Amino acid sequence: MLKVKKPKNLQALILHLSTNFINIAPDEVDEAIYNALGIIGKFTNSDRSYVFQMNNATNSITNTHEWCAAGIEPQIDNLKNVQLIQRPWLNKKLHNKKPFVIDDVTKLSKDAVKEKADFMDQDIKSLVVVPMVSNKKVIGLVGFDAVKKPRKWKNEEVELLKIVSDIFANALIRRSMQKKIYESEEQYRLLVENLNDGIVISQNEKIIYHNRQFAEMLGYEYEELVNADYRRIYTKEGLAILEERGRRREKGEDVPSRYETIFKKKNGEHLHVEANVRIIDYHNMPATFGIISDITERKNKERYQRKLEVELLKHQKVSSAGLLAGGIVHNIRNTLTVIIGRAQLLKQKFPDLKEPNIIISSANKILQIADAFTKKAQKEQIEKEIDFNLNDLLKTEIVYFEANQYVKNRVDIHLDINPSIPKIHGHYIDFSHAISGIIEFSVNAMEKSTQRKLQVQTDWDEKNILLKITHTGKQLPEKDMSSVFTPFHSFNIFAGKRIIGKEHLSTMQLFNAYILLERYRVKFQIETDSENQTVFTLMIPVSG
Known part of the structure; x- marks a missing residue:
């Protein structure tokens, strides 16, 4: 049984939740989610907190986890296989992959008639929902409900829900993959190769928290990265990306939470990763919370594919140039030879006439270009x-x-x-x-x-x-x-x-x-x- 204590502040809450979900066993995920829903529900004074999971095959969602405050009627048994095709407004909101906040259900627009009826049937006055996303696909949602009375949701509550959504999504996907290891050794191998997510929190240029997976993917012992300068793990290109994101954030621009960068392993090798980051408040100062995934293999495949595309384009151009050099250029040379010959005869007949010299000079320039083109095409066709x-x-x-x-x-x-x-x-x-x-x-x-x-x-x-x-x-x-x-x-x-x-x-x-x-x-x-x-x-x- 997982022991849960209510954190005293938002920063402690985030650290507590992320720590609880590190290396969690598959049979403990449900209990951990129930406990987490209770903690964040009480922390935000919500009446109900919940998780829905998506069934992409049927385009439906099911309420799989729920916490309710005292006196609030549970809805989990009533919300199975909710069809999104019948709820186009909700379907669109979820697939936008962005949080949506409703401070007053009664003021929902006309295109949310079905959803408004659903919410009112559950006595919901206000709610905030964050889609759970994994590999760019919506796999469910996490939300808070206000049942007793309408309320306005704070920005920090929405940001908390975003972080919780990422943690739950990773835990659910990890559990789904872990369960498959019992079906075959191949699925177990895929699990080992792909479950390399690391968790790291940095502040004031120092790594103030990280899990063992993060250290291992970079080739360090866990203790070597405790309070280490975060720049130690970045390549030159990675630091440039980080600095550019900082500049954009200072200008008030929208900076994506997911982005790709390059880390430097202990042995100097480069590691391509996808970082899913949030700016949080830790001890009244901003800090960066990140979930890190190794994408080196994917980048290598993309790079190889691009090489093949460049090679194909190169040989297509060579083939076209060869045909042109062998046909059109040959005809151009023959025509120009005739033109030059006629111009020379004209020059002999009318020595004071300037035009023959101009014709001969222009034709020779065209011949020079044709020769250069032929030379270029011939050399480009040499395969060795x-x-x-x-x-x-x-x-x-x-x-x-x-x-x-x-x-x-x-x-x-x-x-x-x-x-x-x-x-x-x-x-x-x-x-x-x-x-x-x-x-x-x-x-x-x-x-x-x-x-x-x-x-x-x-x-x-x-x-x-x-x-x-x-x-x-x-x-x-x-x-x-x-x-x-x-x-x-x-x-x-x-x-x-x-x-x-x-x-x-x-x-x-x-x-x-x-x-x-x-x-x-x-x-x-x-x-x-x-x-x-x-x-x-x-x-x-x-x-x-």
Whole structure:
């Protein structure tokens, strides 16, 4: 039998509830929920507190747990298999996945006729409900009722219910999974692999509470994280995400309670996690309460899927370019040869006429572009790794870009190369697509700039070939500077999405560059120089 004492304040209540549900046995979950409902019901002076669980197959909810104050009639036996299809207002509220507060049931809108009748049949005057959500699906709800008289619910009571909803949802899902271990060894294996949720509370940059699962997932002994600096467990990218959330919160923006970040394990490895956090008041000071789930395997799968998508896109482009180079370009060359020949005859016949020289010069420029295109297509079709010169690749890409009249007439391109750089060993197509993507991103960034200057530089030292691409266009947001060339930043935008907003399409080119060149251990940097120009730096290891 679980022993329960009524906490003295909200902070003690939250710690008490979260502690009671850590490592709780499956056969103790119901009792723990009943006890918790009694504690929070008394703490908030509610007349009734309860849990409903969802049956998605029948789109219905059932009252599974209930606490009632003295003199309040229980309703649990009357609320089985409540059909949501007959209660569209309630159904919509639940699937919005947000709390809803009703201070006076009699003032419900006309579209809640059925729900209003249900509430009044139960003598409910006021209520507050928070959906229980797991893996983005509604699995039930937790609520408070006022039966004796209407009342207004305090914000801290709603926040308490949110935290309780998360705790109950985790406990119920965990119990559901734990029960399945008796059915097969495979289900037991899945349970062990997936039940790695940690609980942590931090305040004043210190971890003031954590459970053993949290320490274990990070590779620490429990005692090593007691009162530890919370920044110790964050990567550079994770800290940047945390700071950005803090800035948004200070501005009064709506910051999602669930978000993905990257922790650093004791051995230095990165750990992708989903954090479900709430800001609570602890000893009259704000603190962060978090439930942490390891999502590394899911992120690796998403990353692999994105790699396959990039590879498919790359080969589709190569196939199209090969067909174009083999057909259309050939016809263009033949036609231009005829034009140049006729212009030369015209020049011989009329030596003072200027037009033949203009025709010959223009035709030769088109031939130069066609040759560059053919050279690019031919090299991109080579399936094996080869040695190639980065400077030659850049010259080809610049000619290719200058074939676009917008780029040629409105963008001032400077190529500053070191002719002594060593050759690169790899797939030509990986480097051509990655670099052209960054150049195209830079050109697009200068669309609305008064000054459009693109500078491409190469150099090298003993360890790396250095490629710098500088543009005078729109700068990336400061928060993206350190993470734009990382899988974490990009997956939040692109993974699993079929439709991508226009504002993110250009950023995808940077992500693709990272995906294409990470196999060659290329390091990426992005910064703003003293003239407020954006500088992309690629450090390409010298082949040994």
